[in-house]
Amino acid sequence: MSTETQSSTVERSPIERLRASPFLTELLSNRIAVIGLSLIVGMFLVAIYARFAYGLDAIVDTQFGENPTKVGPSSTFWFGTDGQARDIFPRVLYGAWYALKFGTATVVASTVLGITAGIVAAYYGDLTDNVIMRTMDVLLSFPSLLLALALVTIFPDSLGLWRAVIALTLVYTPRFARVVRGAALKVLEDEYIEATRALGATDPRLLVRHVLPNCLAPITVQSTLNYGLAIIDIAALSFLGFGAAPGDPSWGMMLSEGVEKGLFSGAWWWSFFPGLFLALTVLGFNLLGDGMRDALDPRMRDAVD
Amino acid sequence: MVSKRFVAKRLLLLGPVLFGVATVVFAILHLSPGDPAVVIAGERASQDFVEQIRSDLGLNDPLWQQYLRFLHDTVTLDFGQSYQVRQGSDVSEILADRLPITIELAVLGQIAGLLFGLPLGIISAVKKDTLTDHFSRIGALTGISVPIYWSGPLLILLFAQILGVLPTSGRIGSTYFIDSTTGFILVDTLLAGDMAAFQSAARHLLMPVLVLGIYSMAFISRMMRSSMLEVVRQDYMRTARAKGQGAKTTIMKHGLRNAFIPVITIIGIQFGSMLGGSVLTETVFEINGIGTLLVSAIHGSDYPVVQATVLVFAFMYTLVNLFVDITYSILDPRIDQ
Numbered sequence: 001m002s003t004e005t006q007s008s009t010v011e012r013s014p015i016e017r018l019r020a021s022p023f024l025t026e027l028l029s030n031r032i033a034v035i036g037l038s039l040i041v042g043m044f045l046v047a048i049y050a051r052f053a054y055g056l057d058a059i060v061d062t063q064f065g066e067n068p069t070k071v072g073p074s075s076t077f078w079f080g081t082d083g084q085a086r087d088i089f090p091r092v093l094y095g096a097w098y099a100l101k102f103g104t105a106t107v108v109a110s111t112v113l114g115i116t117a118g119i120v121a122a123y124y125g126d127l128t129d130n131v132i133m134r135t136m137d138v139l140l141s142f143p144s145l146l147l148a149l150a151l152v153t154i155f156p157d158s159l160g161l162w163r164a165v166i167a168l169t170l171v172y173t174p175r176f177a178r179v180v181r182g183a184a185l186k187v188l189e190d191e192y193i194e195a196t197r198a199l200g201a202t203d204p205r206l207l208v209r210h211v212l213p214n215c216l217a218p219i220t221v222q223s224t225l226n227y228g229l230a231i232i233d234i235a236a237l238s239f240l241g242f243g244a245a246p247g248d249p250s251w252g253m254m255l256s257e258g259v260e261k262g263l264f265s266g267a268w269w270w271s272f273f274p275g276l277f278l279a280l281t282v283l284g285f286n287l288l289g290d291g292m293r294d295a296l297d298p299r300m301r302d303a304v305d
Numbered sequence: 306m307v308s309k310r311f312v313a314k315r316l317l318l319l320g321p322v323l324f325g326v327a328t329v330v331f332a333i334l335h336l337s338p339g340d341p342a343v344v345i346a347g348e349r350a351s352q353d354f355v356e357q358i359r360s361d362l363g364l365n366d367p368l369w370q371q372y373l374r375f376l377h378d379t380v381t382l383d384f385g386q387s388y389q390v391r392q393g394s395d396v397s398e399i400l401a402d403r404l405p406i407t408i409e410l411a412v413l414g415q416i417a418g419l420l421f422g423l424p425l426g427i428i429s430a431v432k433k434d435t436l437t438d439h440f441s442r443i444g445a446l447t448g449i450s451v452p453i454y455w456s457g458p459l460l461i462l463l464f465a466q467i468l469g470v471l472p473t474s475g476r477i478g479s480t481y482f483i484d485s486t487t488g489f490i491l492v493d494t495l496l497a498g499d500m501a502a503f504q505s506a507a508r509h510l511l512m513p514v515l516v517l518g519i520y521s522m523a524f525i526s527r528m529m530r531s532s533m534l535e536v537v538r539q540d541y542m543r544t545a546r547a548k549g550q551g552a553k554t555t556i557m558k559h560g561l562r563n564a565f566i567p568v569i570t571i572i573g574i575q576f577g578s579m580l581g582g583s584v585l586t587e588t589v590f591e592i593n594g595i596g597t598l599l600v601s602a603i604h605g606s607d608y609p610v611v612q613a614t615v616l617v618f619a620f621m622y623t624l625v626n627l628f629v630d631i632t633y634s635i636l637d638p639r640i641d642q
Contacts, residue, residue: 031439032439032442032443032446134321134325135325137322137325138322138325138326138328138329139329141322141325141326141619141622141623142326142329142577142615142618142619142622143577143578143580143581143618143619143622144577144578144581145578145581145582145584145585146580146581146584146599146615146618146619147615147619149584149599149600149603149615150330150333150603150611150615151333152603153333153337153603153611154333154336154337154338156338228449228450232450232452235452235454236452236453236454236585239452239454239585239588240584240585240588240600241600241604242603255452255454255455256454259454259458259589263458263461263462264461264462264466264473268462271455271458272459275452275454275455275459276455278452278455279447279450279451279452279455280450282449282450282451282452283446283447283450283451286446286449286450287443287446290442290446290527
């Protein structure tokens with residue numbers, strides 16, 4: 001309650017421009033969502049900076065001779081150096097690029113596949129619906145990380161982190177399909193769909209122009225929450241040895257090497273900083289997703305008197 | 306009241322789903338690039354020997370024959386023999402040794418999650434939009450965001466290495482020898498009547514259970530919070546207050562019971578991430594459950610073990626969800642309609 005009144009009086013002018021979108025207004029007045037959004041924007045900036053400021057080869061190569069091995073954080077090496085004498089700071093920043101690149105690929109791919117499957121199932125119904133959704137049910141019967149582990153084995157090592165992306169895309173698609181199908185079924189019941197059809201709209205046009213836009217809200221929430229999950233799962237697969245190659249500046253790989261070779265011999269910084277950045281990124285998406293869900297559900301706003 | 310029709314319907318659905326699960330596992334293994342015969346024979350074996358093994362395994366048969374044989378073996382729980390992890394042993398034997406370890410871990414993790422998550426969610430809902438609520442919400446979201454393979458090692462560093470109050474890894478101190486009767490170490494030590502061993506086992510389990518519990522606590526408290534907020538708005542809550550019942554009594558007597566129902570479904574889904582999380586937890590704490598079994602089997606191309614482990618994980622998950630759905634239907638008879 002207090003949050004909303006406060007922000008709407010204090011920050012009226014910038015928000016007023018967004019009045020057209022009650023969802024955005026609601027989201028921006030939700031402090032938790034704003035914290036999450038700031039974390040994500042910050043991480044994207046870090047990722048873009050690292051991508052253009054550092055050469056990937058220099059970051060991957062061992063740096064024996066140039067740097068001392070396994071020294072703690074200092075003014076020269078902010079996050080210390082690792083067992084290959086590499087400066088950990090630029091590697092951790094570059095890790096943001098890796099995480100967001102592969103995370104985005106996973107989320108975009110599973111969202112697109114899920115939307116297609118969900119809308120097609122809802123629209124055509126009957127046998128199509130049954131075949132698609134029962135397949136999704138079967139995929140959902142596996143604990144997600146375990147299905148991803150099994151799927152990763154199908155693809156050759158040379159694909160690197162893309163293996164994890166493909167496997168996790170297949171794992172996440174059913175969740176989107178379910179959400180979208182539910183939302184689409186609701187939209188399809190509306191009268192204006194009947195009216196549009198009577199006006200002669202073709203199937204694809206009806207789906208893309210009318211059904212899809214009306215399902216966007218639940219899809220956005222699901223995508224945001226899944227973004228964090230994708231990043232944490234990609235890193236988990238790398239940690240278990242399926243994905244990034246040794247030396248890659250991905251947080252999962254750095255964690256794996258740092259825990260195995262550094263943590264208990266005193267080099268805590270080796271795994272600490274990659275883990276911290278990973279957790280902050282995932283937290284950003286979870287905070288934003290949670291805030292979005294509240295903003296979309298007006299009933300959640302002032303439940304208790 | 307259990308609706309017999311609902312239970313029957315759910316049981317009937319179980320067959321096709323398990324059949325689908327088995328088919329997916331078969332497909333995954335046949336799409337894998339490795340050649341089982343080469344794995345068994347070894348890289349340097351002669352071509353004839355590899356060919357011999359291939360025909361022994363029936364790998365030259367048409368795919369549909371292999372598929373039918375696979376289904377038959379799965380139904381009769383005959384998973385063949387391990388190629389690599391424990392060469393020559395029956396896979397079902399390996400699983401019998403290791404499965405209880407993972408179940409114990411996942412169940413304790415889930416219990417820990419409930420013990421902390423439910424109260425946290427209730428407090429958060431009752432004190433909505435206060436500082437307590439913000440803290441517990443952000444705390445819960447942080448809990449899901451922190452990877453097990455980061456928090457686990459950090460806990461080991463703190464409690465085992467620096468403070469030296471808890472053991473680093475494994476399931477029990479190396480000085481204890483406990484017969485495996487049930488496979489659950491806490492139960493076995495109690496059955497043996499060895500309290501010192503029980504304590505040692507409990508101390509070994511503390512960190513792994515904590516790490517898994519934090520994860521499920523976060524989900525459960527979030528669900529409990531929103532479910533509680535939903536319930537508080539209901540008419541019967543207002544009626545109870547109007548009758549003159551105190552706020553606390555209303556929440557305890559009417560609120561909790563109703564709010565708990567949707568949370569039960571989450572527990573089932575949540576069990577999936579407990580199982581997935583147990584793979585990571587077992588890896589971090591070097592526990593020999595089926596999670597670490599799966600990882601080393603994949604690394605060693607031990608196909609029979611991979612196949613059986615993935616099947617067992619999926620079966621467990623499906624059965625837990627079936628059980629949860631039935632419990633749900635008992636608590637909320639409207640589900641049947």
